[in-house]
Amino acid sequence: MHTLRSGSSITHPHSFHFPLRIANLNGLSVSGEQDIRPHSSILMIVTGGHGIIELERQQHNLTCGTMLCCNSSTLSISLNPQYHFHGVWIEYTTQPPQHTGANPLNKGTPVRAVSPKACTLASELLKIWEKPAQDQPFAVQQLFSELLAECFSRQTEIQASAHWLDQVLQHIGTHYNEDLTRAQMAERAGVSPEHFSRTFRKATGQTFNEYISLLRIRRAQQRILTDTPNLTTLALELGYGEGTYLSRKFKQVVGISPAAYHRKNKRIVALNFNHTASLRAIEIMPELGVYSSWMERLELAPAQQKLRFEGSRDTSLYQSVAAARPDVIISYSLPGENKLLLPVAPVVELPYMQMGWREQFQQIAVIANREQQAEAWLNRYDELCHAANLELGRLLGARGTAIVWEIDEEVAYCYSSSFGHGSQILYGELGFRPPSALLEQGLLHNGYLEVSIDHIPAYPAEHIFITSIPSTREGRARFRALLQSPSWQKLEAVQKGNFYPLNQPEKFYGFDPLSSLAQLKTFMQAITSQIYMRQDHIKPWSS
Known part of the structure; x- marks a missing residue:
């Protein structure tokens, strides 16, 4: 830093x-x-x-x-x-x-x-x-x-x-389950109750009491989506006296009872392509979703169900999501955007870089009432991983070290398994190890390492994968200079033919079930193809 x-x-x-x-x-x-x-x-x-x-x-x-x-x-x-x-x-x-x-x-x-x-x-x-x-x-x-x-x-x-409104909204967001009043909040803001009401409604589109009720009901929806709470217990958590009153307020805001909301097939909007991919893996088409370029080429959704932005992002996002009439929105923790969508539907936030793709996938399956489908998908995936490990064991024996590089115009990045980018496959599913030089640089603590392109040979590994190369003329020239340098040519992986220039950045950016499956297959095809070609056989791994 x-x-x-x-x-x-x-x-x-x-x-x-x-x-x-x-x-x-x-x-x-x-x-x-x-x-x-x-x-x-x-x-x-x-x-x-x-x-x-x-x-x-x-x-x-x-x-x-x-x-x-x-x-x-x-x-x-x-x-x-x-x-x-x-x-x-x-x-x-x-x-x-x-x-x-x-x-x-x-x-x-x-x-x-x-x-x-x-x-x-x-x-x-x-x-x-x-x-x-x-x-x-x-x-x-x-x-x-x-x-x-x-x-x-x-x-x-x-x-x-x-200045004062942000402080008030932050306080309400933390204490919405308490007995808050407009007069208390106006005093806290240092303005008159009348000015407070006018400014608050202009900013949020709702009165103070409506906003408090909406926060409580959205929180109730989030809990119902991710858990099965007792209604009376949930009412007390939200600041309501009893379950029947919560049920009545819930129906006023949502249109159906808590039990009916839990049972229904949800209309889902996904604001991140990782979450869209998780939904598609359990055969759910989101009403609106963000798709990566790699996923778009798989033709996973019609154009009208792909979330795009025109003009002001905030305005475009709100209008697009509201038009989809979702029952739930899935997003990473993006406070500004998620607060903007509060009037539309509950936003279930999955913490960014704190959950592996499996945990995110399973949580999304719970939200969508597709736990069995997710479990079946993961079982098939684990069977494929087992077959891959048997093949690598036969061909390589002990795995040794491996590294994945993403090469930008001037710098290169590699990642720990918690940051994805294919490393969760190499270090998790396939049993390779990060080279010691990466560990000494704090890879596991920081999650990633950034180096200049010409310093890549300072991190030798027995297998080297490159998932992206520069796109500009200057960047490609730096990359060619690296490949022609004596320090690169001396690397064991290069001399043994264990260098794999994959150059599929969009596929390796995803951290989700579909991307992980594609990354697994790509790694295995690259490794086994090299081995079989050295043995005068052309028999790449495929399943």
């Missing part, structure tokens, strides 16, 4: 801001940046996909439309890009220099939302930075100033009401 350095300077009433570097977040690793200038500022705007950023040991989810702003002197930053993550990273300086904390954008929470206009401006700024036009010499400064002004305007617009 790169720790940004501290410094001091003076404040000036008229400051001018100049970009020093603008880069695409797709391929940029903040934790690996070693040339961030002291006394500069960082502005990061996410324009698509999602990821996680760690600021001073606190993790924040990043989705389209979120912004990070901080001074280079104040924070340690570690960025973990996830699915289709892209955006714009800007490092800029101020003249005259400002003292720490004087940046007008760096106020309060470092990660917050920006307008769709800001996302558009950031994308245009990146294009002009990368391909400057000779006839527009001031285009970068003009767009950058417009972007800063838009971000500041948005911040100023929402700061007055959002």
Whole structure:
């Protein structure tokens, strides 16, 4: 992790801001940046996909439309890009220099939302930075100033009401099962009850009492979906006096009784392609689902049931999901998006990177009332794993070490089994071991390791798999230079022919039943094909 350095300077009433570097977040690793200038500022705007950023040991989810702003002197930053993550990273300086904390954008929470206009401006700024036009010499400064002004305007617009409202909503979210009143919350916010009611309803679309009831009923639905709680016990948990009253309120909000809701075949929306794949594995077609490019090629769903975003993500997401009329929404823990969907249906959150794909699959099967189908699927999968291990035992004997590399434009990544990307197959199902050099670098603790492309030979393994290679001309040139380097040629895996350039990134990004099955088959076909070809037989493993 790169720790940004501290410094001091003076404040000036008229400051001018100049970009020093603008880069695409797709391929940029903040934790690996070693040339961030002291006394500069960082502005990061996410324009698509999602990821996680760690600021001073606190993790924040990043989705389209979120912004990070901080001074280079104040924070340690570690960025973990996830699915289709892209955006714009800007490092800029101020003249005259400002003292720490004087940046007008760096106020309060470092990660917050920006307008769709800001996302558009950031994308245009990146294009002009990368391909400057000779006839527009001031285009970068003009767009950058417009972007800063838009971000500041948005911040100023929402700061007055959002500051106390966010605190109130956070308090309600934690204490909704207690006897809360509008007067108590208005006093807590430091505003009049009338102003509280107007602002609250404008922000949530509901009155204070309606919002409390909705939170309680959504929590009841979540418990019913994932457990079989006693109705009276559940009522007490939610702040209701008895089960019959809970049942009456439940029917008012949901339209059916708790028992009927538990029994019915649910209309499900999946906001992550891993969860969509879990549903398809137990033969459930979600009313709306996110599909990876690899899954789309399998033609697993008609176009109208694929979740896509146009314009503002928040607006598009709400409209698309609401139109599907779901009984339950399955998502990772994304507080902003999940709160947005509260009026539509309960959101069952599966903790990101804290549950293996099997646990997620089994939890989704419980939600969908398909536990037996999931158990049968896993039994068939385990039989296939057993057959694969018998074959490897016959061909290889003891497994030895293996490593999976994802190679980006300038850096490469490898993962522990808890992070997926095929490592759960190698280190879990097939019994290979991570090389000791990875363990010494803290792979099991951190979950992944990032190195420059030319440092890959420093982590030798008996089997080397590459699941993605760079797509740009410069990246491919770096990759070719690696393959031609003496340090690569000396690797035991290369000399013995145990190097497998698979280059199927979309298949190996999934962490779900269908992707794991495909990854297992791909690994086995690669390993056995090499062995049989060396033995003058062509008999790749297939089942």
